[in-house]
Amino acid sequence: MITINRHYDKLHANYLFSTISRRVAEFQKANPTANIIKMGIGDFTKALPAACITAFHRSVDEMASDATFRGYGPEQGYDFLREAAARVEFTSRGASISADEIFISDGAKCDTGNIQELFSTDSVVAVQDPVYPVYVDTNVMAGRTGEWSEGRYGGLVYLESGEENGFVAEPPEIPVDLVYLCFPNNPTGTVASSATLERWVEYAKHHRALILFDAAYAAYIRDDALPHTIYEIPGAEEVAVEFRSFSKTAGFTGTRCAYTVIPKRCRAFAADGSERSLHELWNRRHTTKFNGVSYPVQRAAEAVYSAEGLKEIRSLADFFLGNAKIIREGFERLGLKVYGGVHSPYIWVRTGSDSWEFFDRLLSDAHVVCTPGAGFGRCGEGYVRFSAFNARSAIEEAMARIERVMTAEGT
Amino acid sequence: MITINRHYDKLHANYLFSTISRRVAEFQKANPTANIIKMGIGDFTKALPAACITAFHRSVDEMASDATFRGYGPEQGYDFLREAAARVEFTSRGASISADEIFISDGAKCDTGNIQELFSTDSVVAVQDPVYPVYVDTNVMAGRTGEWSEGRYGGLVYLESGEENGFVAEPPEIPVDLVYLCFPNNPTGTVASSATLERWVEYAKHHRALILFDAAYAAYIRDDALPHTIYEIPGAEEVAVEFRSFSKTAGFTGTRCAYTVIPKRCRAFAADGSERSLHELWNRRHTTKFNGVSYPVQRAAEAVYSAEGLKEIRSLADFFLGNAKIIREGFERLGLKVYGGVHSPYIWVRTGSDSWEFFDRLLSDAHVVCTPGAGFGRCGEGYVRFSAFNARSAIEEAMARIERVMTAEGT
Numbered sequence: 001m002i003t004i005n006r007h008y009d010k011l012h013a014n015y016l017f018s019t020i021s022r023r024v025a026e027f028q029k030a031n032p033t034a035n036i037i038k039m040g041i042g043d044f045t046k047a048l049p050a051a052c053i054t055a056f057h058r059s060v061d062e063m064a065s066d067a068t069f070r071g072y073g074p075e076q077g078y079d080f081l082r083e084a085a086a087r088v089e090f091t092s093r094g095a096s097i098s099a100d101e102i103f104i105s106d107g108a109k110c111d112t113g114n115i116q117e118l119f120s121t122d123s124v125v126a127v128q129d130p131v132y133p134v135y136v137d138t139n140v141m142a143g144r145t146g147e148w149s150e151g152r153y154g155g156l157v158y159l160e161s162g163e164e165n166g167f168v169a170e171p172p173e174i175p176v177d178l179v180y181l182c183f184p185n186n187p188t189g190t191v192a193s194s195a196t197l198e199r200w201v202e203y204a205k206h207h208r209a210l211i212l213f214d215a216a217y218a219a220y221i222r223d224d225a226l227p228h229t230i231y232e233i234p235g236a237e238e239v240a241v242e243f244r245s246f247s248k249t250a251g252f253t254g255t256r257c258a259y260t261v262i263p264k265r266c267r268a269f270a271a272d273g274s275e276r277s278l279h280e281l282w283n284r285r286h287t288t289k290f291n292g293v294s295y296p297v298q299r300a301a302e303a304v305y306s307a308e309g310l311k312e313i314r315s316l317a318d319f320f321l322g323n324a325k326i327i328r329e330g331f332e333r334l335g336l337k338v339y340g341g342v343h344s345p346y347i348w349v350r351t352g353s354d355s356w357e358f359f360d361r362l363l364s365d366a367h368v369v370c371t372p373g374a375g376f377g378r379c380g381e382g383y384v385r386f387s388a389f390n391a392r393s394a395i396e397e398a399m400a401r402i403e404r405v406m407t408a409e410g411t
Numbered sequence: 412m413i414t415i416n417r418h419y420d421k422l423h424a425n426y427l428f429s430t431i432s433r434r435v436a437e438f439q440k441a442n443p444t445a446n447i448i449k450m451g452i453g454d455f456t457k458a459l460p461a462a463c464i465t466a467f468h469r470s471v472d473e474m475a476s477d478a479t480f481r482g483y484g485p486e487q488g489y490d491f492l493r494e495a496a497a498r499v500e501f502t503s504r505g506a507s508i509s510a511d512e513i514f515i516s517d518g519a520k521c522d523t524g525n526i527q528e529l530f531s532t533d534s535v536v537a538v539q540d541p542v543y544p545v546y547v548d549t550n551v552m553a554g555r556t557g558e559w560s561e562g563r564y565g566g567l568v569y570l571e572s573g574e575e576n577g578f579v580a581e582p583p584e585i586p587v588d589l590v591y592l593c594f595p596n597n598p599t600g601t602v603a604s605s606a607t608l609e610r611w612v613e614y615a616k617h618h619r620a621l622i623l624f625d626a627a628y629a630a631y632i633r634d635d636a637l638p639h640t641i642y643e644i645p646g647a648e649e650v651a652v653e654f655r656s657f658s659k660t661a662g663f664t665g666t667r668c669a670y671t672v673i674p675k676r677c678r679a680f681a682a683d684g685s686e687r688s689l690h691e692l693w694n695r696r697h698t699t700k701f702n703g704v705s706y707p708v709q710r711a712a713e714a715v716y717s718a719e720g721l722k723e724i725r726s727l728a729d730f731f732l733g734n735a736k737i738i739r740e741g742f743e744r745l746g747l748k749v750y751g752g753v754h755s756p757y758i759w760v761r762t763g764s765d766s767w768e769f770f771d772r773l774l775s776d777a778h779v780v781c782t783p784g785a786g787f788g789r790c791g792e793g794y795v796r797f798s799a800f801n802a803r804s805a806i807e808e809a810m811a812r813i814e815r816v817m818t819a820e821g822t
Contacts, residue, residue: 002588002621003531004679004687008695018698043482053475056707057468063666064464066802071454071664106517106667106702113700117552120414137699141528177413210413253482254706255474256517268415276415284419287429288548289524291517294708295665296467391477 010140012148016133016375017041020359027363037398039327040369042186042345042387044251046319048300049312052250055303059296073292076283077104077259081298084305085259089218089244095231101263101279103286104293104301108216108245108258112180113138114289115212115241115260118268118281119178126157126176128169130187130376130383132214135180151378160379161188167339167348168192171203179204181230182214184221187376187385188348189324189340191226197233204239208269210278211240216258219249219317221343229261237263241278248345248389250304250313257293257301320345323388323395330399334406345388348373355384365409366401421551423559427544427786428452434771435780442778448809450738451780453597453756453798455662457730459711460723463661466714470707484703487694488515488670492709495716496670500629500655506642512674512690514697515704515712519627519656519669524549525700526623526652526671527589529679529692534588537568539580541598541787541794543625546591562789571790572599578750578759579603582614590615592641593625595632598787598796599759600735600751602637608644615650619680621689622651627669630660630728632754640672648674652689659756659800661715661724668704668712731756734799734806741810745817756799759784766795776820777812 013019020040028036048056062068076082082099090097105111113134116125121143127135136153139145146154157176159169167188169181181200183192192200204211213230221228230236242261246252266278303309324341331338331349341347351358355372362368362384371387373380388395424430431451439447459467473479487493493510501508516522524545527536532554538546547564550556557565568587570580578599580592592611594603603611615622624641632639641647653672657663677689704712714720735752742749742760752758762769766783773779773795782798784791799806 001619001684002679003534003682004692005529005531006682008529008692009681011695041483045477045480045482047477047480048474050475053471056471056474060464060467060471060707063459063467064461066456066458069456069458069662069665071456071662071800072452073665106705109702110700118416118419120416123414134699141696141699208412251480251482254480254484254703256702256705268413270420271414271417273412281415281419284422285552288545288552289521291520291667292665294517294667294705296471297705297708389482 007141007143010147024369034367036367037394038369039386040371042389044253045389046251046316048251049309051303051306051309052300056296056300059299070295073295075287075290075292078298081302084302088305093228093232095229097231097261101261103260105258106256106293108243109134111243111260116142123177126159126179128161129158129378130380132182132186162379168196171199175207176209178210180212184217184344187346189344189346191343194227197227197230201233201236201239213240213242215242216245217248217344220345237265238267246301255297257297320388326395327386347386348383350383352382355381358384365405368398418552418554421558438774445778447778448805449780450797451782454800455664456800457662457727459662460720462714462717462720463711467707467711470710481706484706486698486701486703489709492713495713499716504639504643506640508642508672512672514671516669517667517704519654520545522654522671523625527553537570537587537590539572540569540789541791543593543597573790579607582610586618587620589621591623595628595755598757600755600757602754605638608638608641612644612647612650624651624653626653627656628659628755631756648676649678657712666708668708731799737806738797758797759794761794763793766792769795777816779809
């Protein structure tokens, strides 16, 4: 008899963003004329950079002739892209990451979801709370947690983040094996200082733990003193894996390209304590279960790192940070406490009330979609996340509606 | 301490095709002037169909403007592609598969590798021998096997395929939970009749087993009486998942698009015997760990199903089947026993000798790359696989060289 993976039964609810999609679709169906403004999902709304479009077309043309056609590429990605990423994102910032430590993939969601396969199912996993649900759900599916109870999974270590620590988790007192960190943070938009990351690297070295560092939003950092990659911290290459994405940087949410950095010096251990190369393990997984990213997509991604591409993505991020400022200031005018939105496209707003209730109210009264903080964990209750990815006019309209609704309700 | 998944230590050797690549690269380095002809990996060598190129460019242009830009798409794939696949590949052949039973992905290798996650780690898995290594390695990684010993993993059920059953495995006497079948077969190029598949469906119903049916090469079937999809067999929709790919059909090996069919009636069971929907489980995995296929790639794949696209892919498959005929007849002239190559781009040749030795000899003496049968399992020893994916002139040149080398050695 074919028996299912029993851990799937532990999964508490539908994936957050699928749930939001469904609620919005139902509302739109019931209110067909409502002009809904979506500030929920962090989905890009601007065209791909012109440099990417040119490279994309050129490589599609290569696929049109037998002589220049490309079949299977290296599973790890083409050298042209790995080299450009190593140079622009790492060595330029003094982090000694080489091209062959970069594994190109079709998405950071896949990579952050798949990486846990390399580890023992009895590994103790720590996540920040609030947390990007993929880190949690994929570990639930793999059996690294107990049952769901009172908003949490048994066996997971939740690093509580709130106003007291500025939504930036510090290393816990207890040892853990695997810790997911995300800075600039999704959902709160907060950033970690070098000092914080130094404490994390030291923690990981001390406990022989591994840091899974999600830096998908690094392009939004506007303070050069802040670390853009964890590999700016000395020693991080032994204890940290980093995830990057072209989605929020260059609008590849629908085009699909990302990468994972696994330094060759990065360590894991067999049960007897002997060292193993994480790079080799991931390479084995990648070559066995993955067949590389679409060649034209890799060419489009390479163009992000051209002089023209870099200028374009800078201006795209600036544009969305401009939106973030409008959102931030709008809520501040309404007297709400606001986090993020400075080095991040996400704005984290304290609503005080039940966050799904606030979501529903905003949807029905202002026809604006946000993401309920509770969907990111218990510490997210009382907050909602706004995404700055939208047209300027939509952001302005949304903020005007919200102001109207909340002012009217406040009176 | 971060401890690795101990099952990775059981993996016996490097992934077959990576090993071949390395040996070929080493030979080429030592013999820089050698004109090596690759008939190892089943990699497409012809340009993408013109219909796909047109659609590809058009959708890249959509990405170039804010108004038509597409961000995140549905994780399961766009309806336009799911609907076209359902219509052309299934309902047209009397198989009642609907669009929402089709999950678009970036590769059949990923899907056949990932599907096992849905099942209990103590499921008993059966594979044909010889076998596509991904089915085996991904189950080893998940802990569904014992150690490697004498060319096999403990705990796996190997369905021995050889000349006695024409390399088409029949259901075993014992019950298994999960069985991987691939027809037209990789590596042997053999096809299963409706009668054989009927016996498999009956077996699966009787034992409440699940069939994972890899139909990546269905486009090469040239006999209308042969089943092109397992869903032509009544009842299969309750007990079978099918994998399809655009790689070998339309040359998407470097462009990346595939899909998995999970009928809504397809069953799995909880430990207590209660039924579960496999469709729901896969949907949960797909939405949690995957973010959809590149939009322009999905548009290019959709064009495969246009009138022009269908004509083009038919002619591409005919071309490679023409190559297969040349290879087949060449080896037959040399007095060797040959399988496949009729409804398949793969030709399976009995060499008698050690297959890695034959691989090395062919590489060094004829500068031709094949795939050693032993890489596909114990029953593959004594055979090698030739792939018909190459230019006509390369195939002719390779066969002339092989004939020269083997005739000279035979004297």
